[in-house]
Amino acid sequence: xxxxxxxxQNRAEHRAWLATQAALPAGFRVGTTRFDFTPCEAPKxxxxxxxxxxxxxxxxxxxxxxxxxxxxxxxxxVGRARLGEPALGAIIVNNKISNVCAPGGVExxxxxxxxxxxxxxxxxxxxxxxxxxxxxxxxxxxxxxxALPAAAAALSAGSVLPAAEGIVTTxxxxxxxxxxxxxxxxxxxxxxxxxxxxxxxxxLVYLFTDLAVPRDTLRAMxxxxxxxxFNSISIDSDTSTSDTVVLVSSGRVPCAGLAxxxxxxxxxxxxxxxxxxxNGEGVRHVIRVAVTGAPTAExxxxxxxxxxxxxxxxxxxxxxxxxxxxxxxxxxxxxGAHAPGxxxxxxxxxxxGIEIFSGGVFRxxxxxxxxxxxxxxxxxxYPSAPPKDGVFSAAVDFPPHExxxxxxxxxxxxxxxxxxxxxxxxxxxxxxxxxYRS
Amino acid sequence: xxxxxxxxQNRAEHRAWLATQAALPAGFRVGTTRFDFTPCEAPKxxxxxxxxxxxxxxxxxxxxxxxxxxxxxxxxxVGRARLGEPALGAIIVNNKISNVCAPGGVExxxxxxxxxxxxxxxxxxxxxxxxxxxxxxxxxxxxxxxALPAAAAALSAGSVLPAAEGIVTTxxxxxxxxxxxxxxxxxxxxxxxxxxxxxxxxxLVYLFTDLAVPRDTLRAMxxxxxxxxFNSISIDSDTSTSDTVVLVSSGRVPCAGLAxxxxxxxxxxxxxxxxxxxNGEGVRHVIRVAVTGAPTAExxxxxxxxxxxxxxxxxxxxxxxxxxxxxxxxxxxxxGAHAPGxxxxxxxxxxxGIEIFSGGVFRxxxxxxxxxxxxxxxxxxYPSAPPKDGVFSAAVDFPPHExxxxxxxxxxxxxxxxxxxxxxxxxxxxxxxxxYRS
Numbered sequence: 001x002x003x004x005x006x007x008x009q010n011r012a013e014h015r016a017w018l019a020t021q022a023a024l025p026a027g028f029r030v031g032t033t034r035f036d037f038t039p040c041e042a043p044k045x046x047x048x049x050x051x052x053x054x055x056x057x058x059x060x061x062x063x064x065x066x067x068x069x070x071x072x073x074x075x076x077x078v079g080r081a082r083l084g085e086p087a088l089g090a091i092i093v094n095n096k097i098s099n100v101c102a103p104g105g106v107e108x109x110x111x112x113x114x115x116x117x118x119x120x121x122x123x124x125x126x127x128x129x130x131x132x133x134x135x136x137x138x139x140x141x142x143x144x145x146x147a148l149p150a151a152a153a154a155l156s157a158g159s160v161l162p163a164a165e166g167i168v169t170t171x172x173x174x175x176x177x178x179x180x181x182x183x184x185x186x187x188x189x190x191x192x193x194x195x196x197x198x199x200x201x202x203x204l205v206y207l208f209t210d211l212a213v214p215r216d217t218l219r220a221m222x223x224x225x226x227x228x229x230f231n232s233i234s235i236d237s238d239t240s241t242s243d244t245v246v247l248v249s250s251g252r253v254p255c256a257g258l259a260x261x262x263x264x265x266x267x268x269x270x271x272x273x274x275x276x277x278x279n280g281e282g283v284r285h286v287i288r289v290a291v292t293g294a295p296t297a298e299x300x301x302x303x304x305x306x307x308x309x310x311x312x313x314x315x316x317x318x319x320x321x322x323x324x325x326x327x328x329x330x331x332x333x334x335x336g337a338h339a340p341g342x343x344x345x346x347x348x349x350x351x352x353g354i355e356i357f358s359g360g361v362f363r364x365x366x367x368x369x370x371x372x373x374x375x376x377x378x379x380x381x382y383p384s385a386p387p388k389d390g391v392f393s394a395a396v397d398f399p400p401h402e403x404x405x406x407x408x409x410x411x412x413x414x415x416x417x418x419x420x421x422x423x424x425x426x427x428x429x430x431x432x433x434x435x436y437r438s
Numbered sequence: 439x440x441x442x443x444x445x446x447q448n449r450a451e452h453r454a455w456l457a458t459q460a461a462l463p464a465g466f467r468v469g470t471t472r473f474d475f476t477p478c479e480a481p482k483x484x485x486x487x488x489x490x491x492x493x494x495x496x497x498x499x500x501x502x503x504x505x506x507x508x509x510x511x512x513x514x515x516v517g518r519a520r521l522g523e524p525a526l527g528a529i530i531v532n533n534k535i536s537n538v539c540a541p542g543g544v545e546x547x548x549x550x551x552x553x554x555x556x557x558x559x560x561x562x563x564x565x566x567x568x569x570x571x572x573x574x575x576x577x578x579x580x581x582x583x584x585a586l587p588a589a590a591a592a593l594s595a596g597s598v599l600p601a602a603e604g605i606v607t608t609x610x611x612x613x614x615x616x617x618x619x620x621x622x623x624x625x626x627x628x629x630x631x632x633x634x635x636x637x638x639x640x641x642l643v644y645l646f647t648d649l650a651v652p653r654d655t656l657r658a659m660x661x662x663x664x665x666x667x668f669n670s671i672s673i674d675s676d677t678s679t680s681d682t683v684v685l686v687s688s689g690r691v692p693c694a695g696l697a698x699x700x701x702x703x704x705x706x707x708x709x710x711x712x713x714x715x716x717n718g719e720g721v722r723h724v725i726r727v728a729v730t731g732a733p734t735a736e737x738x739x740x741x742x743x744x745x746x747x748x749x750x751x752x753x754x755x756x757x758x759x760x761x762x763x764x765x766x767x768x769x770x771x772x773x774g775a776h777a778p779g780x781x782x783x784x785x786x787x788x789x790x791g792i793e794i795f796s797g798g799v800f801r802x803x804x805x806x807x808x809x810x811x812x813x814x815x816x817x818x819x820y821p822s823a824p825p826k827d828g829v830f831s832a833a834v835d836f837p838p839h840e841x842x843x844x845x846x847x848x849x850x851x852x853x854x855x856x857x858x859x860x861x862x863x864x865x866x867x868x869x870x871x872x873x874y875r876s
Contacts, residue, residue, distance in 0.1 A: 041802045070782055071770030101766060103799045135763020136800040236749040238764075239771040311674040311749075311863075312871055319872030325573025326676070328539060332509030333677040344508055361541045362574040364479045386828020390865070425749075426872070427828070430865050433750055434757030 003267050007401045014173060014398035021176045022159040025185050025210035027250025029054045031154030032166035035147045037140040039097065050144060051093040051166030052116065052151040053206065055250055058089035058126050061212070063219040065226055067243035073098050074105030075129040078113070079244060082128050088248060089126035092116045092151075093204065094144060095169050095191075096133040100241040108139045115145045119152045132191060132204055132242050133169055160208070164189040167204055170432060172397045175275040179264035184211035184253035186264050190272040193235070193281045205230065205245040205272060211261055212251040221262045222247045229269035232301060233421045235280035236429070237309040277421045278381070278399050282392075282429025285317050285379050287422045288404035293346075294416035299339055301418035303409060306334035308422020317405055318424040320380065322372030324349070324356045324364070331409065346412030351375060353406065379405045384427055392427040441705050445839045452611060452836035459614045460597040463623050463648035465688025467492045469592030470604035473585045475578040477535065488582060489531040489604030490554065490589040491644065493688055496527035496564050499650070501657040503664055505681035511536050512543030513567040516551070517682060520566050526686060527564035530554045530589075531642065532582060533607050533629075534571040538679040546577040553583045557590045570629060570642055570680050571607055598646070602627040605642055608870060610835045613713040617702035622649035622691035624702050628710040631673070631719045643668065643683040643710060649699055650689040659700045660685045667707035670739060671859045673718035674867070675747040715859045716819070716837050720830075720867025723755050723817050725860045726842035731784075732854035737777055739856035741847060744772035746860020755843055756862040758818065760810030762787070762794045762802070769847065784850030789813060791844065817843045822865055830865040 008014040024030065034049045064083060066076045082088070092112055099105045113127040120127075131139065154162070164174035168191050175190040192203030213221070226245060247265070255261050278286050289307045294300035307313060310330035316323035328349065335342045349357035352375030354368055382395040404421070446452040462468065472487045502521060504514045520526070530550055537543045551565040558565075569577065592600070602612035606629050613628045630641030651659070664683060685703070693699050716724050727745045732738035745751060748768035754761035765787065773780045787795035790813030792806055820833040842859070 041800075041804065042807055043804055068774040068778075069767065069770040070773035070778070070780070071766055098763075100763065101795065101799050105799075134761070135767055136761075136802060137763075238748055238750050238767060239774065241763075241767055241770060310676055311867075312676050315868055315871030318868065321872065323572075325536075325538065325575075325679075328509055329507065329573055329676060329679055332507040332679060335508035336506040336677065340506075340508070342508070357539065357574075361539050361543075362479075364574060366479065366481060369480055384828070386825070388824070390822070390824020390830075392828075392865075425868060427830075427865055427868050429749075430753055430756065430863060430868055433753030434759065434864070 003271055005402055006399070008398045011398045018161060018174060018176050021178045022161040024157055024160050025187055025208050025250060026252040027056050027210055028208050029056065029155040029157045030160060030163040031151045031156060032162045033147050033150035033154060035143060037143040039137050039140070041137050046096060048094055048096040048140070049166045050147050050151045051163050052155060053091040053163055054120055054155055055089055055248065058087035058122065059249060059251055060087050061215045061218055061249040061251055062088040063215070063222040063247040064128070065222060065245045067240055069239050069241045071101055071241050073100040073131060073242040074102070074109045075099060075131045076242060076244065077106055078109045079128055082125065085125045087126055088128060089122040090116055090120055091128045091130065091206065091246065093130040093167050094139070095167060097131060097137045097139055098133045098135050098242045099131040099139050100135045102136065102138040104138070108141045111141050112144055115148050119148060128246065130204055130244055132167070135241055160187050160189055163206070167191040169193070170281055172279050172394055175272055175279065177268045177271040177275065179268050181211055181261050181264045182256050184209060184255065186268050188268045188272050190276050192276045193279055203230070203240065203243055203276060207247040207265070207268065210250045210252040211255040212253065213249050213255050213258065213261060217258065218247055218249060221265055225262070225266040225269045229266065229273040232304070232419060233273050233277050234305055234308050235277060235283065235423050274421055277423055280423040281432045282426040283423030284381050284384060284426050284428065285376065285424040286404045287317060287407060287424065289407040289409060289420045291409045292417045293411040293413055295342065295414040296416040297418055299342065300416040301420060302338065303331055303334055304418050304420025306330045307407060308420055311425055314425035317376060318426045320373055320376040322351060322369060322376060324351060324362065327407065328357055343413050344411065348410045348412065350408035351406070376405060379403045392431040394428055441709055443840055444837070446836045449836045456599060456612060456614050459616045460599040462595055462598050463625055463646050463688060464690040465494050465648055466646050467494065467593040467595045468598060468601040469589045469594060470600045471585050471588035471592060473581060475581040477575050477578070479575050484534055486532055486534040486578070487604045488585055488589045489601050490593060491529040491601055492558055492593055493527055493686065496525035496560065497687060497689055498525050499653045499656055499687040499689055500526040501653070501660040501685040502566070503660060503683045505678055507677050507679045509539055509679050511538040511569055511680040512540070512547045513537060513569045514680060514682060515544055516547045517566055520563065523563045525564055526566060527560040528554055528558055529566045529568060529644065529684060531568040531605050532577070533605060535569060535575045535577055536571045536573050536680045537569040537577050538573045540574065540576040542576065546579045549579050550582055553586050557586060566684065568642055568682055570605070573679055598625050598627055601644070605629040607631070608719055610717050610832055613710055613717065615706045615709040615713065617706050619649055619699050619702045620694050622647060622693065624706050626706045626710050628714050630714045631717055641668070641678065641681055641714060645685040645703070645706065647687050648690040649687060649693040650691065651687050651693050651696065651699060655696065656685055656687060659703055663700070663704040663707045667704065667711040670742070670857060671711050671715050672743055672746050673715060673721065673861050712859055715861055718861040719870045720864040721861030722819050722822060722864050722866065723814065723862040724842045725755060725845060725862065727845040727847060727858045729847045730855045731849040731851055733780065733852040734854040735856055737780065738854040739858060740776065741769055741772055742856050742858025744768045745845060746858055749863055752863035755814060756864045758811055758814040760789060760807060760814060762789060762800070765845065766795055781851050782849065786848045786850065788846035789844065814843060817841045830869040832866055
């Protein structure tokens with residue numbers, strides 16, 4: 001699934017590689033600024049970063065997909081309306097507060113858009129707003145408006161990295177992926193570490209290209225690219241109220257082959273999706289479940305999700321414990337509750353390529369147990385270290401490798417297939433989320 | 439929902455109360471034995487307890503419900519067949535290994551039943567087998583057969599407590615609840631702490647009564663009693679492969695009022711269900727979600743489940759952090775994915791009786807924030823203490839109180855209602871499950 005097999009020894013090595021990915025396609029500029037403010041619901045000092053993405057010339061060729069959460073954030077409500085506008089000229093993103101169901105939320109988003117438009121000489125409806133962070137709090141609109149000129153002044157055409165860094169919240173490191181298509185390129189950045197089980201869209205993801213692809217084609221391609229990438233991952237089964245994927249073309253470079261463009265787009269989405277999981281909150285093992293032989297692709301994906309969302313299996317993986325009984329439990333839970341009657345008699349399950357279940361029974365012995373433990377240890381991103389104060393935190397701020405705990409589930413009854421990525425459930429996840437707002 | 443409002447200062451107080459609940463109804467005896475063995479899949483020493491429950495006279499009046507997991511354990515397969523038998527004379531339960539999809543699993547269960555029957559002078563099909571513990575391992579049949587005579591020799595009519603203690607695995611304390619109906623009684627015991635989101639049946643639960651209620655009536659009542667009790671809880675969204683609820687009448691006491699009997703049965707089931715959640719793996723806060731005004735009772739229950747299964751909300755509760763944005767996220771996630779079109783415009787949400795959301799927006803301020811923190815702290819069972827070795831464990835082996843984090847969700851559009859219980863997501867849960875088999 002990944003297009004790379006990277007390893008990094010430290011943050012500096014990772015940063016150097018990110019720099020090789022980060023050149024902005026022609027026609028885009030990014031700028032950020034960071035400022036202090038006090039949230040009115042919980043008055044203590046906080047920091048917000050504004051990330052401004054501007055096109056040198058507004059474009060009709062843009063696509064966006066949004067969360068299916070029934071309580072979408074105000075920027076998602078505004079963003080859906082923007083899809084009907086003739087052109088997009090800029091995107092303004094804030095972190096820290098997601099502006100979801102906050103009193104006056106839509107008006108706040110529109111005010112930020114209007115000020116952004118004024119600074120850039122655009123109409124307000126040419127600006128797409130995005131917010132991520134705490135749900136329920138209100139945006140500090142005046143402080144944001146005051147900070148906007150600094151973001152505009154910082155606009156630069158060199159690298160996407162400031163934007164990749166600006167949009168993060170609990171992410172440990174920025175996520176940038178690129179693909180070249182002839183003389184043009186696609187560059188994507190993503191933010192997201194928790195509340196990640198996208199449903200038809202995801203997190204905050206921005207994909208920029210200088211290749212000229214018309215609006216309708218872009219939109220259809222984005223729908224197809226999101227399926228096997230962002231819609232095939234889950235960190236914690238929670239679906240953000242702010243998930244947004246945006247794809248924008250500056251149209252500077254003629255696109256010779258649409259098929260090649262779509263393949264590159266899909267690969268960038270898949271790589272970013274895997275980056276998001278690998279940097280998921282508390283994730284110490286990435287779990288990749290390849291489901292084959294299912295009656296349908298939908299069931300294949302649902303079974304993969306059932307495995308990566310099963311808390312007991314996730315905990316076992318965290319402990320390098322090949323408790324494969326919990327894996328089969330998760331499959332049976334989903335089928336029993338949602339797909340009764342599915343033929344599981346030919347299920348063959350593997351972990352790290354080792355057969356653990358076939359013909360209706362487990363195939364376990366002490367030698368396999370040892371090999372499974374070795375596979376789990378080999379996929380660990382970093383070992384968990386008991387901290388003195390009980391608050392566990394990640395030991396790395398870069399991705400040390402791209403190995404996964406490899407699960408295979410072949411139902412042997414059809415041609416439905418899907419690959420789903422998820423993470424383990426760790427002390428680091430609990431520490432991050434039992435104390436995130438404090 | 440609970441019929442009691444108990445508090446305990448220590449294990450001895452709790453034990454003394456359990457003793458007041460534990461008198462066996464007429465016609466039942468229980469006996470246990472504990473022995474050492476070596477699992478063949480992971481050869482290191484282990485201990486197993488056999489719990490034998492015997493009727494003085496086989497009865498036609500029994501009911502049982504089983505897991506809907508598509509990979510049921512061998513005892514569940516055998517148990518389903520037992521429902522067609524004319525009489526039940528004994529139940530034999532082992533912990534430590536659940537006998538799920540193990541080679542020769544059904545034969546192993548039947549062998550244990552046959553030996554039990556031989557000792558008690560029954561036909562083998564009058565014995566119901568139950569197993570709980572690690573999934574995938576094989577039962578140590580010969581060691582079990584060798585231990586059975588000791589369990590039979592221990593049979594006693596006094597107290598159900600030995601059985602309540604015998605069936606546990608990771609439970610911190612035994613669970614016993616009783617109700618009296620005229621001159622008779624219903625006494626129930628439950629085992630279960632993890633892999634708990636029952637689907638039409640649950641965990642291991644045994645309900646004994648001396649009241650004479652016919653088989654068909656018992657079975658219909660059990661289906662109805664399980665809905666608002668065991669089917670309305672979730673500790674970790676995982677559905678055990680071994681869930682079993684058994685209700686047996688010895689028929690010794692005439693039952694004057696079936697309605698009174700059913701009410702008592704339902705209350706015992708509800709109390710046991712709450713006990714199971716309160717003793718859930720790593721649970722430091724019990725979360726009770728009362729959903730009202732929903733279009734249907736099914737949606738009400740599903741929304742309650744969505745809240746108690748949302749990892750981010752569960753973590754916030756663990757940290758005494760009233761991050762109610764995550765609560766509303768969970769509602770929106772479920773509706774967006776599974777019930778699109780549901781009218782949420784009148785949703786009113788409360789925590790601890792305090793309104794936090796209405797009219798489409800959050801209703802938060804610093805004073806409410808403080809009150810919400812106080813509510814969360816008041817419902818904490820024990821504070822989490824960072825251990826020196828990083829392995830968190832429960833600080834109590836008794837239930838200190840029966841308070842809950844009280845969540846109210848009124849959709850304001852219909853008459854569907856449900857109350858669902860769940861727990862928080864803690865370091866204690868991760869410690870328990872990242873290292874359970876080791």
